[in-house]
Amino acid sequence: MTDTNLGNIIDGFGYAKGLRDRLAVKVAELKAAHGITPCLVVVIVGDDPASQIYVKNKGESTRAIGMESRTITLPDTTTEDDLLKLIAELNADSAVNGILVQLPLPKHMSSLKVIDAIDPLKDVDGFHVENAGKLAVGLDGIVPCTPLGSLMLLKDAVKTHGDGSLSGMNAVIVGRSNIVGKPMAQLLLNQDCTVTIAHSKTRNLKELCLTADILVAAVGRPKFIAGDWVKDGAYVIDVGINRIEVDGKSKVVGDVDFEAAKLRAKAITPVPRGVGPMTIACLLNNTLHAACLQHGLPAPEGL
Numbered sequence: 001m002t003d004t005n006l007g008n009i010i011d012g013f014g015y016a017k018g019l020r021d022r023l024a025v026k027v028a029e030l031k032a033a034h035g036i037t038p039c040l041v042v043v044i045v046g047d048d049p050a051s052q053i054y055v056k057n058k059g060e061s062t063r064a065i066g067m068e069s070r071t072i073t074l075p076d077t078t079t080e081d082d083l084l085k086l087i088a089e090l091n092a093d094s095a096v097n098g099i100l101v102q103l104p105l106p107k108h109m110s111s112l113k114v115i116d117a118i119d120p121l122k123d124v125d126g127f128h129v130e131n132a133g134k135l136a137v138g139l140d141g142i143v144p145c146t147p148l149g150s151l152m153l154l155k156d157a158v159k160t161h162g163d164g165s166l167s168g169m170n171a172v173i174v175g176r177s178n179i180v181g182k183p184m185a186q187l188l189l190n191q192d193c194t195v196t197i198a199h200s201k202t203r204n205l206k207e208l209c210l211t212a213d214i215l216v217a218a219v220g221r222p223k224f225i226a227g228d229w230v231k232d233g234a235y236v237i238d239v240g241i242n243r244i245e246v247d248g249k250s251k252v253v254g255d256v257d258f259e260a261a262k263l264r265a266k267a268i269t270p271v272p273r274g275v276g277p278m279t280i281a282c283l284l285n286n287t288l289h290a291a292c293l294q295h296g297l298p299a300p301e302g303l
Contacts, residue, residue, distance in 0.1 A: 227260020
């Protein structure tokens with residue numbers, strides 16, 4: 001069991017709870033002032049057990065802070081055209097503020113095509129090309145949940161353990177996905193970091209990681225980042241969630257060798273109870289943000 005009593009362990013679980021509590025206050029204020037109850041619709045295609053659990057958790061978390069939650073479950077035989085028609089209907093429904101299509105989709109559907117069909121103002125995952133473009137040029141849009149949550153944890157850690165500023169830090173991101181790696185790089189660029197995106201095929205990866213004041217691991221390989229790849233005093237954000245077998249039992253670990261890396265890091269996220277809880281909390285944040293944007297209201301402050 002992770003020793004979360006160590007002073008350099010970033011408590012993502014606790015931060016996410018605090019964020020949800022603050023969001024509940026903002027949702028209540030939005031209802032009282034404007035009569036608006038943010039509504040999130042999650043669409044799931046098929047009966048993948050992991051997806052079913054994720055969707056259930058999202059629904060419970062949404063309702064817990066006073067938002068409306070709807071889940072639409074479709075059989076895996078649903079055609080892509082029928083899914084696109086449903087998305088068009090949800091886009092046109094003014095009572096719906098956020099649309100999330102649970103991934104992965106069945107193989108006969110194009111995830112890119114489905115995501116592109118969602119109204120960018122209702123794209124609470126932040127995956128639509130328009131939202132990606134806004135992030136790239138520094139405009140106000142919806143930011144993918146996991147990178148947004150990672151940045152929140154990082155900024156809080158630098159406030160606690162450093163001088164409060166990310167400006168000028170060297171950041172290395174190991175992972176180049178559209179979901180985490182690329183948007184994380186843009187968020188850190190916007191914080192005036194010097195950013196390098198690396199991946200599993202980067203040459204001299206260990207040496208590159210050792211230059212990082214901020215090391216973000218999002219490569220999807222268990223314990224891929226060894227402890228001696230971490231610079232003394234670095235901030236380590238581990239986005240990986242990998243299930244491995246240890247002594248015949250299933251265990252969840254990150255992309256970083258946590259036990260070794262925590263001895264060098266100034267602050268580090270554990271797995272679990274690190275970045276993971278922030279993803280759903282930031283989904284709720286994005287739904288509230290989307291509701292405000294759609295009604296011409298300023299984004300909530302103080303979150």
